[in-house]
Amino acid sequence: MQAEEHADPPRPDVAELAALIGGSPAGVAVLDADLRYVYVNQAFERLNGMPAAAHLGRTADDVLAEVDVRTDVVHRVLGDGRARAVTVGARTRTDPAVVRRSWRISYHRVEEGGRVLGLVGIAQEITSTQDDREELERARSYVALLDSAAASIGTSLDADATCQELAEFVVPVMADIAVVEVLPESGGQGRREPAPGALRVRRAGLAVVPELAEGIARFGGAGADIDYPPDAAVARCMTTGEPVIENLADDVWFARSAPAPERVAAYRAIGLHSVVAVPLTAAGRPLGVLSLVRAGDSPPFTEGLDVVVARTLAGRAAVDVDHAYRYAHEHRVALELQRSLLSDPRVPNRGIEIASLYLPAGEEAVVGGDWFDAIPLNGGRHMKVMGDVMGHGVEAAVAMSNYRSMLRLMAEDDLPPHRVLERLDKAVERSGLDRAATCLIAVVDRREGVCEVASAGHPPPVFIDPGAPHARVARIPVGPPLGTGFGGYSTTVLPCGPGTVLFMYTDGLVERRGEDIDVSIERLGGLTMPTGGRLEDLLDRVVDRYADTAEDDIAVLVSRSRGY
Known part of the structure; x- marks a missing residue:
């Protein structure tokens, strides 16, 4: 007898599939019963930024380690034959660090004569649509944020307390890390001199999402003096009085924004990738800078809504900080006068x-x-x-x-x-x-x-x-x-x-x-x-x-x- 029952399951007819879907605008991938790629069309190559040869014979986890392709869903489709669709988002190996993409993938089981041959995955990039949805959701959350700002920021006549309230208010809705830094008062005995050309600020507020707290602690908490080189985002924001956005795609950008070169590796280690710095200005007088930082999977900052909301909040807080400064000055004058008498x-x-x-x-x-x-x-x-x-x-x-x-x-x-x-x-x-x-x-x-x-x-x-x-x-x-x-x-x-x-x-x-x-x-x-x-x-x-x-x-x- 021939042992036909022990023969390998037939593979999908790749040539026929290639003829049918090779020019499809949708990304199409064919996987065998072991979930290894046997074919990908040109559109799929473009989606992943990798040639077909890099896919064949390998699993999705091997090729797209950075992307959660929902293998749990894939196995269910392979098991019961019911087609399913999933939405996944990530960056591939060829994407810049600050780029995150989204795909809609539908999985269909391929079988012949009752035998399961594998799967066909049809992927369409929906990054633009997904970005629009996320932008709309952010807009809604930002509106709620602005509505509640007056009750949460500037609750006392203490400038540093107001700065801390501002930092805590924007994390995590707008940023993974928020830093409020102000120009220090003149004088100050025992302070070292800043480096030539550097901008010295005093850190007055700091807030961070819990998962980054340990990594950010070494960079200095509230009260620390920070010296920024002239090219740093904080220094440029203070000098121009305008917002500065930096998507930190490489070490050159990191080195430009970091107060010290040795911080670049530490920034990389905790996944920082995007910064927006907006000025704290009251009555035309610069008081400091609000810096918002995003890390990991958080999307990069944009010129639109992110900057508008950050600048609005910073402007409101700056008025409260200025009031606190004026109150503190009046308090000191009155106290000195009273004590003299x-x-x-x-x-x-x-x-x-x-x-x-x-x-x-x-x-x-x-x-x-x-x-x-x-x-x-x-x-x-x-x-x-x-x-x-x-x-x-x-x-x-x-x-x-x-x-x-x-x-x-x-x-x-x-x-x-x-x-x-x-x-x-x-x-x-x-x-x-x-x-x-x-x-x-x-x-x-x-x-x-x-x-x-x-x-x-x-x-x-x-x-x-x-x-x-x-x-x-x-x-x-x-x-x-x-x-x-x-x-x-x-x-x-x-x-x-x-x-x-x-x-x-x-x-x-x-x-x-x-x-x-x-x-x-x-x-x-x-x-x-x-x-x-x-x-x-x-x-x-x-x-x-x-x-x-x-x-x-x-x-x-x-x-x-x-x-x-």
Whole structure:
């Protein structure tokens, strides 16, 4: 008997197929039952960028290692004979690094006399159609991104926080890596000089998709100084004020954009291939650059939608960064002015101890108009003043300076505290100063062992007697704030003997949201002072107890008299 049943399965008639489909515009490949190529037409060669000879006798996985040809689907077609179609996308070995292509492939089983001979795959390139779909999907996601930008970027008056918010906002929707770099402030002790011609920026924001985080960590996080050569994308963007797109197809392009040549290999290792840099500009002033980077299978950036959206987001963020810079400058000016006026007051007479503190309520709080002073009077007496101008910022600090100067002038007439407040209230009204202020005046007479006190809308003083189990919160009439023109102040005489500490403060020490201020003031009754204790130690205890929960600036002035 002839062993025909052991003969190899017949192969498809390649010659006939070639005659039929050789000139087809669709790419056609014929595979045998072992899924090895036995024929590809010219269109298929063009799709893969490889000649027919490179295909024959090899599997799709051998020839197109970079492309997922969905062998699972191929095996199902081979098994049940039902035709199936798949969409695959990748770049072939002959494509540039930044090019990603898409194909629609339909698989059909070929059989004869009940025997499976193999498969025919018909492939059509749909890169343009797929790109259009992806572009439309990106457009939709970008619209949603722009709609939510205002609520996510610039949520504080901190420039670096805004830069970080911008970086995090665009990853992963627009980029795999986002870097925000700003021009550093002038000066900066201890900083090395940049290389000649290099652009120095400070990295203020960085966001990256999780799979690239480890590889990107070595390049410097937020706060690092980065020097870019003149040809780098960031430097050119900063110089021209225009977006720069670079698809990094080869090492020449990488070397041009990298801050240092040794980074090229590292960039390659994590698959970076496309960069767009857009300027951060506010009121015509360059502030920095937003750089978006794509890696791996992410599509390259284009001149159209990618740049428009990136530039729009960068422009919005730049306005917020500029506001933060202006706020920080105003904050510094106001703080410097206030501190210059709140230097430790001079000791008005011998036998008097004085200590003070001023604590702004954190970096984000706007400086207020707190002030204090100590003024010598006739007969060994002295006047202590604690005030708080309403409002914040430079204007409040300047108004505080005016109040302080006027009060010092009036103190020379040696009037009772309530008369000083009355005259000051009228003077403020005449001067046109448009900021009201609270004020507490205490005149200490060591010889008599008393303290005359008057308040214009200010919290009452506290007296801490040496060795007493608790402090005395003064009960005094409180008149209207200065600058209202209402007048109506009165003086209260209180005991203040040798060793007694007079404790004066602004409402920032005690005022808490949701709590009655009278309850907060009564809490000061828990202050104690051992005989001979240091005033500075008392201030330290006040800071430990109250500073962490303060919502406004704190100013405290404490004094102690020895016997006359």
